[in-house]
Amino acid sequence: MDNQIHRHPERAVTDRARLDQLLDEIGLATLSTVSPDGEPWAIPINVARAGDRVVMHGSTGAGALRHAAAGAPIVLTIATVDALVVGATAFSTSVNYRSASLRGVATRVTGDEQVALLGALTEAFLPGRMGEVPGLTHKQLAATMVLALPITADNWIMKVRAMGPDEMVVDADGGGAGGWGGIVPVRTVLDEARPAPWAQGAVPESVRLAQERRRLPRRGAAPQASRSASCRAGGYEAGGRGAGGCGARRRQRPGRPLAARHCTVTWFPAASGVEAGRTWVTEPSALMVAAFCWPSLTSQLPPSGAAVVK
Template sequence: MTTLSPTPRTTLTRKKHRAATDRAHLHEVLDQGMICHLGLVLNGSPVVLPTGYGRDGDTLYLHGSTGSGNLRAAATGADVCVTVTLLDGIVYARSLNNHSMNYRSAVVHGRARDVQDPDEKMHGLHVVTEHLAPGSWEHARAVNAKEFASVSVLALDLGEASVKLRDGGPSEEPEDVASDHIWAGVVPVQTIFGAPVSADYVPDGAPIPAHVNREPAR
């Protein structure tokens, strides 16, 4: 499946030209983001929480502590909504009304599955870890049995998802295009990684492994 199959709740009702229908766009947004916002309904009210995640094919894995009430609620099979947003730029138009943002966002609806199978759960931890900190799975000390029991891994199928994006320069009204005294354009926004800072118990002069010297995120 290489296209996104719209359902009523993933069909954009406005600015439809901003919808991306290629599954590759969905994967790209999810892979470039670092935190998702997990929405669920608790006692009738919406709750939105930043959550770590990772993607393998068309499965999104979410990770949290078994002590998290929100994650437990998400694991009961109730509807969840996971949104990942990448801000790419601030769009300055000549009119205030046409100011905007360049962004890419992915919205996934579904019911999360609490991963119980030990092999899949370990795989989910691997996926989430490699998304957050590529290279750490090989480098760091493995998860022991007690730690393994203390975490939850949820799986969410990417079958019901939408992607929306805006890029390029400002849109303008015809009368504003003539207003040469007002500046218009885009200020790019980028998320970058800084130089690694060793923990204070790491010996002075210990080499910093290559996998933590990260390229700009996007």
């Protein structure tokens, strides 16, 4: 199994702690596999890390989960955008991101372990929530499938872009550029809770604490993230004159920027088998077979004979 980064290998991350941090922070992944008919199959799914396993759940009637539970190899891909990278030209405008793919065979979990892992999933989204709600019923457990994918030393890859835009240049044909350039950090916040019509009592402690951790700052207040963290996200040194108070010197020179749309792309060679399929987080590609893109699907056309699954 090839678990090397071939495009921009300097962006590869091998520190398992960085992978754990990404999994703990982002609870939405893309599960990809090959259907019994040999077609690419990809679905979005909530995930959470429980030690050395990635846990996912869904309905017992979900076709992709049932296929995975039967032993079909899968790929889980997870990604997040950390900053908009505003270049002096459209070509040098990009995003900073963290992405990872994990491959392997997931196993179905039942019994007491199923109950424990469903609790872990809930706690990953809202720590403390399991102590505020009734326990799971037999009917709920019977309707829910839980799968666990192990995290091993050789079944994952991670790629990170954390740098500012390219230096301003003037092309030989006179295509110059000017104006502002830098980074715009991106972060997820929790807004005010909106109670359901049937809700009773105050907002629970688990929700309130989650809001405190990820609340939008007051108007005029500085973001919770430190300036040095924001500088690092853009590839600059903290302090001095530069983008947003960051030093003008970048830690490393960036390579060619990614396209401005974030996608999970799955493709299969002509002599495709289960082992041939690969899923990566990458730029939109004319060679794609199936893709999930944010904020929208790519408009690029696939080659003749390929099908884009929307």
